[in-house]
Amino acid sequence: MTEQYGKWSKEELIAEMKRMKKRKKFGLVWEDKPEDVAELCKTKLPVLVDIEKKEISENPHGPTNILIEGDNYHALSVLNYTHKDKIDVIYIDPPYNTGNASWRYNNKIVDAEDSFKHSKFISFLERRLKLAKSLLSPKGILVLTIDDYEIHTCRLLLDEIFGENNRLGTVVIVHNPRGRNDDRYFATMHEYALFYAKNAQFAEIKKFEFNDESLLEQFPHKDSISRYGIVSFMRTGNNSDRHTRPNLFYPIYWNGKTLSLKRTDDAVKILPINEKGEEKTWRWSQETFLERIKTDILVKSVKEKIRLFKKRRPEIVGGTKPKTLWYDPRYDASSHGVVLLDRLFKRRGIFPYPKSLYAVLDTLKIASYKDSIVLDFFAGSGTTGHAVLLLNKEDKGERRFILCTNNENKIAEDVCYPRIKQVIKGNKDYSYITGIPANLKYFRTDFVNADPTDKNKKNLTEKATAMLCIKEGTFEKMMNKKVFKIYKNNNHYTGIIFDQMAIPAFKEAIAKLKGKFSIYIFSLSDDSFEDEFEDVKQKVKISPIPEVILRVYRRIFK
Numbered sequence: 001m002t003e004q005y006g007k008w009s010k011e012e013l014i015a016e017m018k019r020m021k022k023r024k025k026f027g028l029v030w031e032d033k034p035e036d037v038a039e040l041c042k043t044k045l046p047v048l049v050d051i052e053k054k055e056i057s058e059n060p061h062g063p064t065n066i067l068i069e070g071d072n073y074h075a076l077s078v079l080n081y082t083h084k085d086k087i088d089v090i091y092i093d094p095p096y097n098t099g100n101a102s103w104r105y106n107n108k109i110v111d112a113e114d115s116f117k118h119s120k121f122i123s124f125l126e127r128r129l130k131l132a133k134s135l136l137s138p139k140g141i142l143v144l145t146i147d148d149y150e151i152h153t154c155r156l157l158l159d160e161i162f163g164e165n166n167r168l169g170t171v172v173i174v175h176n177p178r179g180r181n182d183d184r185y186f187a188t189m190h191e192y193a194l195f196y197a198k199n200a201q202f203a204e205i206k207k208f209e210f211n212d213e214s215l216l217e218q219f220p221h222k223d224s225i226s227r228y229g230i231v232s233f234m235r236t237g238n239n240s241d242r243h244t245r246p247n248l249f250y251p252i253y254w255n256g257k258t259l260s261l262k263r264t265d266d267a268v269k270i271l272p273i274n275e276k277g278e279e280k281t282w283r284w285s286q287e288t289f290l291e292r293i294k295t296d297i298l299v300k301s302v303k304e305k306i307r308l309f310k311k312r313r314p315e316i317v318g319g320t321k322p323k324t325l326w327y328d329p330r331y332d333a334s335s336h337g338v339v340l341l342d343r344l345f346k347r348r349g350i351f352p353y354p355k356s357l358y359a360v361l362d363t364l365k366i367a368s369y370k371d372s373i374v375l376d377f378f379a380g381s382g383t384t385g386h387a388v389l390l391l392n393k394e395d396k397g398e399r400r401f402i403l404c405t406n407n408e409n410k411i412a413e414d415v416c417y418p419r420i421k422q423v424i425k426g427n428k429d430y431s432y433i434t435g436i437p438a439n440l441k442y443f444r445t446d447f448v449n450a451d452p453t454d455k456n457k458k459n460l461t462e463k464a465t466a467m468l469c470i471k472e473g474t475f476e477k478m479m480n481k482k483v484f485k486i487y488k489n490n491n492h493y494t495g496i497i498f499d500q501m502a503i504p505a506f507k508e509a510i511a512k513l514k515g516k517f518s519i520y521i522f523s524l525s526d527d528s529f530e531d532e533f534e535d536v537k538q539k540v541k542i543s544p545i546p547e548v549i550l551r552v553y554r555r556i557f558k
């Protein structure tokens with residue numbers, strides 16, 4: 001409706017102007033569409049239920065990976081009280097909202113005709129990305145893959161949530177080298193991977209290791225130290241002018257046999273001046289030049305002029321900086337995704353949209369550390385879990401994964417879980433990418449009602465225990481009393497006390513156990529219980545129960 005400003009009073013017009021000034025001027029504007037699962041998570045306590053029969057234990061000394069079946073808003077809410085600030089890499093491949101493929105919003109398929117399809121998609125993603133951001137560690141990185149349908153909205157949305165300064169890069173991945181022939185005008189070959197940091201100051205994108213081919217190509221020569229390539233000792237490009245770094249502009253003397261910084265009568269003077277006569281700089285200071293003159297500087301006559309070169313060595317360069325175009329048969333989502341799944345499962349049509357295993361593997365190579373926790377909350381067929389284990393096998397890493405997928409078309413139960421099981425237990429036809437011993441726990445999303453009934457009391461006690469074990473990564477049951485429970489892993493124990501009167505009995509139980517304890521004490525008061533544990537404080541750390549769980553506990557038990 002057009003406003004009839006002509007009829008408005010002066011005061012009304014001033015108020016309208018103020019309102020308009022406050023309105024957003026640049027960025028994404030959409031109609032927020034409320035979502036059922038988010039509303040439910042506000043009134044009930046979202047929790048995870050351990051599906052014990054699906055547990056896999058194949059690496060007694062290794063960490064435990066997690067697969068969560070359910071809606072990822074729910075899962076992310078739970079992870080916010082178990083893994084806040086703990087995740088180093090989030091890799092997600094949300095539905096592409098193309099209109100053809102079905103994705104559901106509030107349990108209804110969003111199709112090409114839905115006039116709110118973009119608004120629903122952005123509302124859906126925004127809610128999840130905000131929860132996801134608070135899971136990232138200070139050096140954490142989020143990677144989101146998307147194609148042309150929503151790249152523009154995703155980039156603006158991520159810029160808003162993470163800040164433009166934390167955008168690390170946008171990579172184009174050629175995932176369909178043949179091109180999609182049924183596209184109307186252009187045969188699409190690529191999709192995008194958007195890389196964002198929680199804080200670009202602390203995030204690191206690593207280099208790809210040189211492979212045999214790139215070593216020979218980039219470092220064709222060899223001396224007694226290592227292979228090397230050659231680059232001009234005169235700097236070019238950014239910051240290469242004399243006035244920006246005056247101390248790197250100095251004369252070098254060549255007497256036909258040796259280089260020196262000291263002038264002699266028989267020597268020619270060489271300055272960093274290019275063919276256009278522009279005054280540039282050398283690459284190193286005089287001190288570094290003197291240190292490395294014998295091993296790393298070469299003198300050549302080029303077009304009858306003496307020119308200086310420096311040796312470029314692989315161990316100093318450290319690898320290849322990832323480029324923004326990834327075009328390699330390894331990234332083909334058909335051969336290393338669809339066909340790979342069909343072969344692992346020995347039947348066709350397992351899942352139409354898996355990523356190439358190697359596209360995810362390479363992403364993790366440059367974005368993760370060897371001990372990172374990697375999260376994928378649109379896990380689908382579980383490629384990210386597969387890539388985490390394969391990369392651990394390749395570089396002896398100890399990364400862990402947390403995967404979450406809904407169970408649309410039974411993808412969690414019939415594809416993701418059995419795939420990870422094969423990767424862990426082995427498939428003899430694919431021994432190079434399977435048979436990687438690891439542990440897995442399978443959880444399903446659930447809620448605990450917050451009304452004070454006996455059923456809810458029991459339910460909360462059980463489920464809160466599972467949540468605290470996920471938080472601590474301790475899943476082996478040691479003691480299971482009504483008033484306290486003890487769990488362990490290789491490194492430490494978790495003790496959960498449900499009645500403060502049981503503290504003496506608990507202390508007696510742990511006296512015989514060697515190792516460190518994290519302890520959680522449910523109580524209606526705000527007592528810290530430090531005094532009760534004063535005598536064992538070397539062994540015990542009292543940890544606060546996540547606020548959300550405590551609030552529901554107090555509502556149910558008061």
Ligand SMILES: C[S@@+](CC[C@H](N)C(=O)[O-])C[C@H]1O[C@@H](n2cnc3c(N)ncnc32)[C@H](O)[C@@H]1O
Pocket residue numbers: 070071072073093094095096103104351353354355356377378379380381382383384404405406407408411
């Ligand atoms: C594009 S696929 C991801 C494929 C995955 N990267 C792979 O390689 O197999 C997106 C997946 O997200 C799942 N999904 C969609 N909405 C979800 C939600 N709200 N919560 C959890 N999973 C969801 C879908 O079932 C689908 O399997």
